[in-house]
Amino acid sequence: MTGALREEIESWIARGEADQAKAGLERLWQQDPSPSTAGFVVARFEALRGRVPLVRCRVAILRSFTVEPVVPLLRAAAFAGGIDLEVELGAFNSYTQEILAPESALYAFAPGAVILAVQTRDVAPALWSGFAGLAPADVEETVRSVSAQIGGLVEKLRERSAAAIVVHTLETPDEPALGALDAALPLGQNEAIRRINRHLVEVARAHRGVHVLDVDALMARRGRGAFRDERKWLTARMPYAAGELVHVAREWLRFLHPIAGRVAKVVACDLDNTLWGGVIGEDGLGGIQVGPEYKGAAYLELQRALLDLTKRGILLAISSKNNPAEALEAIDKHPGMLLRREHFAAVRINWTDKAENLRSIAEELNVGVDAIAFLDDNPVEREWVRSRLPAVPVIDLPDSPMGYARAVRGCPLFERLELTAEDRERGRHYAEQRMRAELREATGSLEDFYRSLEQEVSIDEVGRDLVARVAQLTQKTNQWNLTTRRYSEVEIEGLTRSGSTSVYALRVRDRFGDNGITGAAVVHHRGDRAEIDTLLLSCRVIGRTVETAFLSFLTDAARARGAKAISGWFLPTKKNAPAKDVYASHGFSREHEDGDATEWTFDLSRRIPWPEWIEKGPHAAAAEETKPA
């Protein structure tokens, strides 16, 4: 059934039509996510490396059971989602040695992510097969020792590696040893295992970059009976059924997508037959379906799923071919709509082609097109966008609208492993941004505009509370980012503890509200020279001289620590052109070149004045006082 598509893909690759081949492989994988197709998809994507947009990620899988057959599925699903995954498998059941030995293959591999996949029957055999013979005190003791053992391994791994860590919880048995009675016991078999899992959650909460994968929830979602395959377990130490392996791979990807930074910041939604049933231009306000009753209920469920995404900091946009007046009337007035105009950060209702509209939404919201997920019921539009904008992640909706909400909720592009306060407020920030744009149109000179914003900028050295947000900014900021160095939370935390490096976070408030932490810098102090390792601003605050305030602060702070000069590189990427002139325009001189990269330096006998239209927030002012007279 997929033979013809495979032949097409081969011929696209042979003709060098890489984008077509990529789109074809994604379609093939969507139609048939099987172990067999996985081998084909992986081999063809490997042939396309360098010619299609892919982010790389190294993952080590430590395990107490056979996972080899999952690996091709994992890599194929990752490729189809835009991630080129390099996988290192720990030796069978040797996860303890791998973690404890500093010279192990695990640490030599330098993974960006480590998955610790262990099962109850391997790490707690007494709780699995010997439970009926345990006295209550023995159960308590076993829970304690197994919790300490796994928790200790995770902590050791955290200490030795900067990788994100994903820990499988321990699964409960299908048939507890004491049968139906188990549920009524204060510390039955299932409860004992759940206690260990609660301990794992506490370990994860206490350490940065440690995440818990709920194996029981995965099995429940898939159906426990069908998930396990006792035959494969007994013959090959492979506990999962052949048809379920892809779901193990997908569960891992829910973590690996955010770890690799392959996430969507925006969902661009179609309207007709996507957010509501029917076509507004033909069926009219009274004819479209959305609301609590079937068939509108499926569309309402999708809207609820999208509204939930906004609480993770994901923005919604509209991309619809319609007459704007009719479509907006439905959004504003239809009684069944959950999403209203204020939920959308950008609106494109016109007859322009959708690839063009996505590009313009990206521009308006200051994100790359690779950060916009495209949601459309029409496969033709999806293929069009895939072929026109290969970097855009396209969500494959099932044929029936009943499956739309689930497709969105299960999509790994929307996973977040940590939510900051900024994430929850992002939608509001963008509404404020629209008002700023209107103000700018209404005021005359640029200087008047800067003054009218009534900005206040505070800059702090980063303490523990801001580590997550600063790491997130280094991961996500692409445009106004001079070096685009990505740091994990663990790495940022390490830098804040180093005596010779300062990590700064910048906050901007203005008359429309608090933009939150929207800038970060990492500066190394090397004797009489300070080096700017990282300097970035969120696109929400660029174009309003905040960068001048930041450089004024950084140069003053470096001088206060005894530096005579401060330097920094500009490392060009496809996306950071907006930041390319900042050193030149602030009086730095070009010192070195290395390919396209340039190093700039500033003589600290001079000063960069703080813009007079920006108020200093309390902490920025405090730093000013430490300056020598």
Added chain:
Amino acid sequence: MSESTLDMVKRIVADVLGTSVSRITADSSPETLENWDSVRHLNIVMALEERFGVELEPEDIEGMRSVMQIVAIMSARTARS
């Protein structure tokens, strides 16, 4: 048209081994294809089970020493069910 069992098996073996179908014959086996090792053999078994919708017995798996033998076993299994 649906593929014959031989064609399906050849394709699965080729996919798992990362090679093209044209290199696989009925006589192909772990002896003739160097990267057909024990890990890939397990991957082939999982791919066969998924594609044919069957669960193979350990004895079936032991008997799968060439493409031809796989075809014989898969034909018998799918005829039974």
